[in-house]
Amino acid sequence: MEIQDTSDLCFPHLLNSSCRKPTLHWSEAVLLNSVLLFISLITVVLNLLIIISVSHFRQLHTPTNILLSLGVSDFFVGLLLMPLEIYKITFCWGLGDVMCVFFCFLISNLISASIWNIVLISVDRYIAICYPLHYPTRISSTRVKYCVCLCWFCASSCSLFYSKDVMIHSGKSCIGECKFIISNFLGTFDLIFNFILPVTTIIVLYLRVFVVAVSQARAMRSHITVVIFHSATSATKKSELKAARTLGVLVVVYLACFCPYYCYSLVDINLTSALDASILCFLFYANSCLNPVIYALFYPWFRKAVKVIVTLQILQPGSHEAKLL
Template identity: 60%
Template sequence: METQEGAELCFPQMSNSSCVKPTYSFSKLLLLKVTLSFISVVTVVLNLLVIISVSHYRQLHTPTNVLLFSLAVSDILVGLLTMPGEIIRNTGCWFLGDLMCSLFNYASFIISSSSVGDMVLISIDRYVAICDPLNYPTRVTENRVKACVCVCWLCSVLYSIIFVKDDLSGPGSYNSCYGECVIVIDHITGTVDVILTFIAPVCVIVVLYMKVFVVAVSQARAMRSHVTAIKLQLSVTRTRRSELKAARNLGVLMVVFLMCFIPYYCVSLAEASLLNSTTASLVYFLFCFNSTLNPIIYTLFYPWFRKAVRFIVTLQILQPGSCQAKIL
């Protein structure tokens, strides 16, 4: 944060231990707060539409959409909690107290790790759908996916305690002055975190999608070279085309996620001095901005989402039996 000599203190009554308020020009501060607040509101609204759509319309109760629902929950929490907290932390003083700072850090770890877990589950889902399509309906059921999602969130809650257990037992112990909200992670814990939430997930996602891509290309060639009029084979062909399209759409989701995800961890692996710089703040907001981009991707590539949003906006969702409406 930018500071200047003679700047105001966060807590003037604690002149010896208070942090100095970050000094921005009025226009710069206004632009930052308005822009980031707008992105936060858009993130909440768009992901709320995804949650309502998937949960309300029965046609959308599929294993893949359960995973998208879980991802949307992570994304909406980013808009509701992570982004506002980061706006406060990066554009002013932390006035919410040390305990709220610790809880905010804990929630941020849970949300980010659950998002990573959802992405891994989505890549596994597409791998089975494309590489083992005959067994997909029996191997990947809605109940099994829901169980996996619950395990993912539970693991995120337990895993995140590793980073904040000391901070929760002694809130504010890492702060150098009043009005600051930071958390310090030791080298060993940080290395484990990088392996478990960066290197391992990225390797799994890339390897599975490379296999999906190879199989998808071979299936696409087979469908182009074998045209038949038999009804059953046509049905299989349509199913494969549908799965290939879903794989392509979710592939875009994966690529965007990695583009927002990798810079954050690259900066995290850099020197500690860089982590306190403007660059660190920018890449972290880029990581959060992925939660805004996800529902935009749904809008661009999923006709069912556009149709569901139209039903919600025009209040057709309030009509009796609307959950049975044809969305697909």
């Protein structure tokens, strides 16, 4: 009778139901984990700076910046999801089925909330640029708070269905592994609700914003006198290029982070290893690291707020009244 080698099993005493240990060499594991931990740390720090800035400085208490609840969802992606994903890559899953289901709940909840917060910011910018005169009446603090709460409620509700599906399939996989396995129906729903619909909305809104911005710039150009025509034309071209560049960065980065994961989800999950799946998930999570760069670092108020926080001027009395805008 042939004796099976149990040295590569997570739980050797569970010969028939144990998963195999991760096969990463120690040097590969150290290098990979160092890079991923650095990304996780940067994600936490950048989003924490956004949260502190918006919550502390009174001048930033505007409807637009209330939408930076995006920073909260992205902060927890860096604080919870990324470290747990690193744990999955490096070690056998020894936290049990309950923690696996909770981890899957966090994945779907935080990622979905992050995606739809981006959609809310897109809608806010669309109204601000396309309907500037109606912006104060259409976008109020109360309405924004309701929209943000609705966003998180819908994300949590969908996550409960995903988690229930994961719980049903959890007993069918081996012990020592945590897989986000859902039915084809919920997978299709997730593809539509968390990718196709928000991506379409964001692209349509930003294209509309770009068209309006260009038309406004051309209208202003037509009213400029001949004396300053050439300098105005140069400034307008720079404005158009800046708008196009910003639009390109927003759309390309968003699609670059999300397309690989959802293209992967359309293919049989067994075609790639668990490590490849985790790397694709990390690319998915990387959008939470890039969001604060795209939505905050390009704004002067954020740089001023970071300077006040880093130099500890935030501890001084009356620092919340600092002029940042």
